[in-house]
Amino acid sequence: MTGTLLTNITLADGRRADVRVADGTVAAIRQAGHGGPAELTLDCTDLLLLPGLVDLHTHLREPGKEDAETVETGTQAAAMGGFTSVHAMANSTPTADNASVVEQVWRLGRAAGWCDVHPVGAVTVGLGGESLADLGSMAASQAAVRMFSDDGMCVHDAVLMRRALEYVKAFDGVVAQHAQEPKLTAGAQMNESELSGLLGLGGWPAVAEEAIIARDVLLAQHVDSRLHICHVSTAGSVEIIRWAKQRGIAVTAEVTPHHLLLTEELVRSFNPVFKVNPPLRRDEDVQALRAALADGTIDTVGTDHAPHTAETKQCEWTIAAMGMTGLETALPVVQEAMVETGLLDWAGVARVFSATPARIAGLSDQGQVDASGVPLEGSVANLLVWDPSARGVVDPARHATRSRNSPYAGRELPGRTVHMFYRGQRVVADGALATAYRHEPVAP
Structure with missing residues (x-):
């Protein structure tokens, strides 16, 4: 040997x-x-x-949207980006809200063979926010789902969110929330600010994210369950998460690479490549997110890799799809935003990109590292x-x-x-x- x-x-x-x-x-x-x-x-x-990277937030689009991405091409992108494990979000067509669909995605990942693919199960049927999906059958399936999310849609009903948090406790699952109060973001196109008024685009207020996070950390505390906050984007959200962690609430959080580097100023170009959910925010938010990732308030980096076809992205801003690709540029962006600024060393990169997301997802076979990332x-x-x-x-x-x-x-x-x-x-x-x-x- x-x-x-x-x-x-x-x-x-x-x-x-x-x-x-x-x-x-x-x-x-x-x-x-x-x-x-x-x-x-x-x-x-x-x-x-470095240890292989782990992404808790990937959109592989298959089944149903193979013109934008397939499990094969998405996991090839993951491999090129340094990822050995990705979590495929549930907003496929059909929705990954049952054991049949999550097992299909899991099998496609195994057949492709470029990295591990862990399906994320939907919290509600069809992402509709009206009734819980069959979380138990997805957890018991071959895919062994442990993370559930309606990403792209917020679980805005507080009773449903409470029930989901209670349900996943039975198998040490975690609910990953897309924090967006829908009534506060109706018609929103970019961050709500002086710039959105100048550009004549509907504003997306920070409070729409922060209000849901505040509600959900209290629900998680009430039922003693695990909550994960997807793609944190505002300084106010950071403060709420920091408050919750100080009180021992079982909340974890992620930030995307693009929210660590890009700001709303790019929207001046009206180039739809910069249209994303949640939107690019102010420089003050970027700096707060970087500091929070460095001090551990934000636990990990999730790419929110969101591939789209040219037809849905290369069009006028107001009708363009929201989202950016990110698997192949995630580590370069973090190197620029965090390592080259002195906020993280490489051991810290190993922590936020590998060890911590593996722990959150319960990936015992991802590959163990010591406290220094070795x-x-x-x-x-x-x-x-x-x-x-x-x-x-x-x-x-x-x-x-x-x-x-x-x-x-x-x-x-x-x-x-x-x-x-x-x-x-x-x-x-x-x-x-x-x-x-x-x-x-x-x-x-």
Whole structure:
């Protein structure tokens, strides 16, 4: 058993090491220069080793919207972005609100083989917000669903939200809320501000997000259940979540890469690529979100990868679909917004992008790391070899995702995936998909 040897690679804690991958595991981590022989040796001088990334918030569109994305293309994009696990949101067609659909998505992920795909079950039937979906059957299915969300729609009925929080306690599930009070956002097109008035676009007030978060953390406290807040976007939301955590309420939260970097000023262009839900906010919100991710108030980064066809995105602003692609640019954005600003070190990146989301989702086989973000010997070899010194201009036409609605087109971003190991298989080699790679289905 000699496997693959990554020589002279930099670990998240700054040490240089030789790391051996064999039989699907991290077989050994040794001082650089002491790794021994191997079937394949990869010189990783000046490269960084990170645990495979985990995304709690991905839209893969299949079934029903394969013109925008498929599980195959979405997981290829995930692999190129450094992700070994993604959670597929329920707003497919048909909705993933029953065991049949979540098992279909789960099987498609296994057949594709680029990363683990964990379906997210809908909270309500058809995302309609009127009656609970069959949460128990989805939890008991082969997909073993543990996260439930009506993302794209808010569970705005307080009684239904309470019932959902109570129900998922039986199997240690979590409800992930898209916090948006619908009556406060009717006709909204962008962040409510002086700029929205100047541009003549319907405003999306911060309180529409904050009011739902405030209600839901109190509900979670009342029933003693787990709540996860999707795509936090305002400084006020950060303060509510911080308040809740100080009181021991079981709430976790995510922020998207685009909310860490982009602001509402981009809407001046009326380019629909910047139309997203929740909307791009003020610079003050961006700074508050960065600080909250650094201090742990916000737990993780979720891409909210939302591919759309050209027909639904390249049109006038008011009728354009909301959403941005993000799997392939997530880590570069976080490197620019958080690492290069000194707010996070690479151990912190490993925490917010891998260890913490894996813990929230209950992924015991994702691949364990220590407190410094260094993989543990014997754990599953879900590993990202990253070049932090690389810089490149984003060209959506070269992305693996089927859609092209990236807000970073033409922008220079740092970092590049060099190699990607998924359960010990090198699915990205020298910066490109290992398209000859095929795997035996992984065990559930």
